[in-house]
Amino acid sequence: MPITPADFVIENASVITMDSQCPFAKGVAVADGKITALISSENENYPIKPGGKRINGKGLTLLPGLIDAHCHLRAQISHELSVSCSRNSINSIEEIINAIRQEAKCLPPGTWIRATGYDPFYLKEExxxxxxDLDQAAPNHPVRLRHVTRHASVLNSAALTLAGIGPTSSEPPGMKVDRNYETGMPTGVIYGGDTWLSQFVIPPITAAQLKTGAIHLQKKLLSRGITSVQDATPTNGLGDLEFWANRIDQENWSIPIQLMANEKNHLTLTKHLAKEFSPEISTRLEMGSVKVVLEALPELYPSLDELSRIAVTATSRNVPIAVHAVDPEMVWTATEAIRSAQDNYPEKKIRHRIEHLSLCPDAFLPAISELGIIVVTNPSLIYNHGDRYLIDVDPLEQEWLYRMNSLRSANISMAAGSDAPIASFDPWIGIKTACIRASISGNVVGPAEKLSRWQALKMYTTGAALAGGWEKVRGKIHPGYQADLIALDLDPLNCSLEALSHINVLAAWSSGNLVYSGKPIFSLFS
Structure with missing residues (x-):
């Protein structure tokens, strides 16, 4: 077979390919946005095109670009534009009141105030x-304060009025309004209902804010080595599809995005994407799974019958479902719904997903493995929230938390996602946490579930690619795959465990294009 001359060749590098058949190399050749060859010591003079570049890697480590298999892009932008009430800056409700009060002083009356990240576990008042409390901070502004998990919110009186939530109001499906037992008066605390609030009550952030936020977010993602993302937001709609298409078309957004959406929106977005956008945009923006969020408020919603219907319908369209499942009842329900879909369409080999699998007993692992379900777990949640888990979760169930090694032993495919903004989008925190299982304060959660470094890296490369149906195009440094590459200052397989979360990304390529460099590229490699 003739050798294809390269647009550029990186030689004298330490290449970790993440391909178990050929895990290491000395360099890589790239042509037309794809990997054309791995460079060994025997073929260092790989041919290049006229005007092509031969780059001395100076012993730096090359890795496939990392993939975040579960994040929320617009929510991350919104998070960075909101009043921060996280444990890093807030220790009490009084401090929350003061932070929101300061924001209210800068905004006209009636303007919505968004605040996010509070966690009662770390507040003085517990x-x-x-x-x-929020009325004290902003009596003339509607306020929404989101829990760190984004599965609970607090509304002040003005916001409750706009939402139509009062002593005798009914509650939309999947939402529970906390009330005074005697009077029925809402306390302002709402469990679930995130989709309903976002669609019908709280206005979106402005287009200008979103555009600016997207520019900053892309730089942050690339600077940590994330070159592809799977956005697991169930409320993604036409506006989101068009927003990201415009970023690709107008502002050089280089990170491929796979959007999930709920059942209702998914088909509409799929048709719109095929009809309205150019092939160039479609190479970096595509539809992923049908996303379903299971809520238990107090009964499971959607029910097993409804989830099974969703799974069967999606499977008929050759589309996987991705089910948010955080407790054993949800895991069982998700598994049985996927079983129903496979029973209806045994000829279709679709990799359905369970997102989080936060608490999973041993008894469920054989079925998950048998059905070929991919588990998308979140190591960073252990880091950010592990201390709370060790208090809130029954000690007898703590070994079920965010299982990894048990899944590997049961031959269950795994991917990792940040779940940002609920946890840090930094993949290196997740990779380190998968290896040591330590919370931010150093408490170890489920030590038997530790992974090796290679196994942890797989969740952000080949595993994440498999979860998105990208296993033949990205996730490895392999001939024919997209040239999504990152150059690192440390070798993640050999540096100290402590150093894993401090690895610096020196450069990133997307489809062979240099899209990030911490320094001028020629000072790095020439």
């Missing part, structure tokens, strides 16, 4: 803030 309780949720309520409507009356």
């Amino acid at each position: 309780r949720h803030p309520n409507r009356w």
Whole structure:
């Protein structure tokens, strides 16, 4: 077979390919946005095109670009534009009140105030803030304060009025309004209902804010080595599809995005994407799974019958489902719904997903393996929230938390996602946490579930590619694959465990194009 001359060749590098058949190399050749060859010591003079570049890697480590298999892009932008009430800056409800009060001083009356990241576990009062706390901060502004998990919110009185939530109001499916037992008066605390609030009550952030936020977000993602993402937001709609298409078309957004959406939106977005956008945009923006969020408020919603219907319908369209499942009942329900879909369409080999698998007993692992379900786990949640898990979760169930080694032993495919903004989008925190299982304060959560470094890296490369149906195009440094590459200052397989979360990404390529460089590229490699 003739050798294809390269647009550029990186030689004298330490290449970790993430391909188990050929895990290491000395360099890589790239042509037309794809890997054309791995360079060994025997073929260092790989031919290049006229005007092509031969780059001395100076012993730096090359890795496939990392893939975040579960994040929320617009939510991350919104998070960075909101009043931060995280444990890094807030220790009490009084401090939350003061932070929101300062924001209110800068905004006209009636303007929505968004605040995010509070966690009662770390507050001095050890309780949720309520409507009356937020009324003290901003009596003339509607306020939404989101829990760190984004599965609970606190609204002040003005926001409750706009939402139509009062002593006798009914509750939309999947939402529970906390009320005074005697009077029925809402306390302001709302469990679930994130989709309903976002669609019908709280206005979106402005287009200008989103555009600016996207520019900053892309740089942050690339600077940590993330070159592809799977956005697991169930409320993604036409506006989101068009927003990201415009970023690709107008502002050189280089990170391929796979959007999930709920059942209703997914088909509409799929048709719109095929009809309205150019092939160039479609190479970096595509539809992923049908996303379903299971809620238990107090009964499981959607029910097993409804989830099974969703799974069967999606499977008929050759589309996987991705089910948010955080407790054993949800895991069982997700597994049985996927079983129903496979029973209806045994000829279709679709890799359905369970997102999080936060608490999973041993008894469920054989079925997950048998059905070929991919588990998308979140090591960074252990880092960011592990201390709370060790208090809130029954000690007898703590070994079920975010299982990894047990899944590997059961031959269950795994991917990793940040779940940003609920946890840090930094993949190196996740990779380190998968290896040591330590929380931010150093408490170890489920030590038997530790992974090796190679196994942890797989979740962000080949595993994440498999979860998105990208296993033949990205996730490895392999001939014919997209040339998504990152150059690192340390070798993640050989540096100290402590150093894993401090690895610096020196450069990143997407489809062979240099899209990030911490320094001028020629000072790095020439």
